[in-house]
Amino acid sequence: MNTEAISAAGHAIATPSFAAADAPPSRPWSGANRLIGLILPLGLALAWETAVALKWADGRLLPTPSRIVATLAGLAQSGELTSHVLATLQRVALGFAFGVAAGTVMGAVSGYWTLARRLVDPTLQALRNIPSIAWVPMFILWFGIFETSKVILIAVGVFFPIYLSLSAAIRGVDRKLVEVGRSFRFSHGEMITRILLPATLPTYVVALRSGLGLGWMFVVAAEFMGAEEGLGFLLIDGQQTGRPAVILASITAFAILGKLTDWLLASVSARFLTWQDSFKPAE
Amino acid sequence: MLSVTQVDKRYPNGVLALAGLNLTVAAGEILAIVGGSGCGKSTLLRLIAGLDSPTAGRIALDGTPVTAPRPEIGLVFQEPRLMPWLTIAQNVAFGIRHLQAGERTRRVSESLARVGMASQSGRWPRELSGGQAQRAALARALVGRPKVLLLDEPFSSLDALTRGDLQEHLLDLWGDDQPTMILVTHDIEEALFLADRVVVMQPDPGRIRTAMVPPLARPRDRADPDFLHCKRRLLTDLGHASGVARHPVAASV
Ligand SMILES: Nc1ncnc2c1ncn2[C@@H]1O[C@H](COP(=O)(O)OP(=O)(O)OP(=O)(O)O)[C@@H](O)[C@H]1O
Ligand SMILES: [Mg+2]
Numbered sequence: 001m002n003t004e005a006i007s008a009a010g011h012a013i014a015t016p017s018f019a020a021a022d023a024p025p026s027r028p029w030s031g032a033n034r035l036i037g038l039i040l041p042l043g044l045a046l047a048w049e050t051a052v053a054l055k056w057a058d059g060r061l062l063p064t065p066s067r068i069v070a071t072l073a074g075l076a077q078s079g080e081l082t083s084h085v086l087a088t089l090q091r092v093a094l095g096f097a098f099g100v101a102a103g104t105v106m107g108a109v110s111g112y113w114t115l116a117r118r119l120v121d122p123t124l125q126a127l128r129n130i131p132s133i134a135w136v137p138m139f140i141l142w143f144g145i146f147e148t149s150k151v152i153l154i155a156v157g158v159f160f161p162i163y164l165s166l167s168a169a170i171r172g173v174d175r176k177l178v179e180v181g182r183s184f185r186f187s188h189g190e191m192i193t194r195i196l197l198p199a200t201l202p203t204y205v206v207a208l209r210s211g212l213g214l215g216w217m218f219v220v221a222a223e224f225m226g227a228e229e230g231l232g233f234l235l236i237d238g239q240q241t242g243r244p245a246v247i248l249a250s251i252t253a254f255a256i257l258g259k260l261t262d263w264l265l266a267s268v269s270a271r272f273l274t275w276q277d278s279f280k281p282a283e
Numbered sequence: 284m285l286s287v288t289q290v291d292k293r294y295p296n297g298v299l300a301l302a303g304l305n306l307t308v309a310a311g312e313i314l315a316i317v318g319g320s321g322c323g324k325s326t327l328l329r330l331i332a333g334l335d336s337p338t339a340g341r342i343a344l345d346g347t348p349v350t351a352p353r354p355e356i357g358l359v360f361q362e363p364r365l366m367p368w369l370t371i372a373q374n375v376a377f378g379i380r381h382l383q384a385g386e387r388t389r390r391v392s393e394s395l396a397r398v399g400m401a402s403q404s405g406r407w408p409r410e411l412s413g414g415q416a417q418r419a420a421l422a423r424a425l426v427g428r429p430k431v432l433l434l435d436e437p438f439s440s441l442d443a444l445t446r447g448d449l450q451e452h453l454l455d456l457w458g459d460d461q462p463t464m465i466l467v468t469h470d471i472e473e474a475l476f477l478a479d480r481v482v483v484m485q486p487d488p489g490r491i492r493t494a495m496v497p498p499l500a501r502p503r504d505r506a507d508p509d510f511l512h513c514k515r516r517l518l519t520d521l522g523h524a525s526g527v528a529r530h531p532v533a534a535s536v
Contacts, residue, residue, distance in 0.1 A: 176360070177366060179364075180360075180366070180377070183332060183333075184352070184377055184380075185352050190380075194377075195366065199366075199368070275368045275369075275408075275409070276367070
């Protein structure tokens with residue numbers, strides 16, 4: 001019946017090497033390739049669901065995916081989920097923005113000026129080794145129990161990977177490119193914005209992504225230290241009221257939001273990195 | 284006129300790369316510098332470009348000392364050194380960033396057209412062949428219309444055919460504005476094909492051994508007996524310069 005498809009398939013089988021070498025991967029296939037990543041989580045969820053349904057396992061302490069989804073749906077319906085998500089997102093966004101701004105400025109300055117580096121780097125390296133949770137009591141003391149201390153805690157977490165990667169990356173920029181800037185009499189500002197920052201952009205994007213990941217970790221810590229709303233609050237609430245489904249609903253929301261924001265960051269930055277001449281693994 | 288007077292250069296590690304070097308280059312002259320590896324050719328060029336400063340002595344362009352990079356002096360490095368995150372046109376525009384956008388675009392396309400790269404202006408450096416990348420680097424150095432163009436072995440990484448092409452091209456380009464050109468090269472043929480004067484340097488410490496004004500009419504022919512004669516003389520000078528004992532026959536030709 002569908003002779004076209006059959007002959008096409010036959011052709012592909014007859015000359016597999018040509019098909020692989022010549023044909024660029026078609027759109028639907030590359031879409032499907034991306035969905036491969038869903039197999040593992042969905043498969044695990046389905047297995048657990050089945051195991052509990054067949055009474056092979058007890059779903060009380062580890063609720064089934066369907067119960068987690070139902071809990072999430074219930075929270076969404078009452079509008080609670082939206083306010084928790086918005087509260088957490090706002091904290092992460094603010095903390096991330098401040099952390100990135102400070103990390104970028106400090107990283108650029110200490111990467112560029114040896115004097116500045118000698119001045120601030122030892123202190124920052126020492127501070128970096130303090131687990132940020134250790135700051136919580138002081139931050140509460142200094143900035144109060146409300147938003148400010150939370151945002152600052154997140155910003156501190158985001159700051160270090162950005163600062164460290166950027167200052168190291170700037171010192172690693174090819175001297176030969178810097179010399180081109182010198183031969184065109186670039187000012188310090190031009191040198192930083194036109195050569196050093198673009199050259200370090202690939203490293204910087206990786207730093208932004210790990211900073212964002214840390215931001216999501218720190219928001220939980222921040223919300224543990226007393227919050228009236230937010231996904232971390234939801235988690236604590238689930239623990240205190242003995243509802244594992246709520247805890248897992250909150251964890252799921254964290255996972256999804258973390259993944260989404262990382263994807264957003266990665267795809268926005270990919271547009272600025274098309275110039276890269278880097279290794280592209282085969283499909 | 285470019286003048287290099289009694290210049291010494293000692294690197295921080297103690298290496299005396301240049302000692303008591305004197306050199307005068309007339310406006311519009313094409314000067315080639317040849318010499319063995321490590322005799323200070325790149326060092327000299329970097330000093331003239333203002334990228335580095337001499338330990339002693341003076342470098343001046345038209346009477347003004349060169350102490351830092353200057354807009355009238357253009358430089359082509361041994362490697363293209365294009366910024367990988369900028370297109371070819373943006374790379375070329377690096378040299379005239381102070382101009383207004385419209386004027387800049389015009390000058391960039393003009394400069395790319397001069398090196399035969401007009402159709403490549405929107406491409407990324409990674410998409411160019413070695414010769415194309417070196418042309419783009421040449422366009423970037425030329426776009427600011429320098430009075431002095433310094434070239435440090437600009438074609439040494441290219442195959443003989445492309446190199447020959449670019450050498451002829453360089454002469455065409457020189458014909459437009461007639462900048463002073465100082466060309467460092469390992470290739471004696473290249474030096475003789477392009478230069479009004481060829482300077483032979485010798486190492487330890489780097490200084491000038493001899494200079495030759497090849498008595499050759501332009502356009503030059505690499506197979507011309509006079510050309511070959513000049514080439515043999517330079518080879519002999521170079522042999523002495525690098526301290527290698529040459530075969531007596533080669534020396535007596
Ligand atoms: N940055 C530096 N620090 C210390 N010594 C250097 C430096 N650059 C060059 N030298 C030394 O100075 C001398 C001259 O080097 P230079 O690069 O000028 O040689 P060159 O004539 O360009 O050689 P080549 O033909 O191999 O490019 C060499 O002995 C080299 O080891
Ligand atoms: Mg050299």
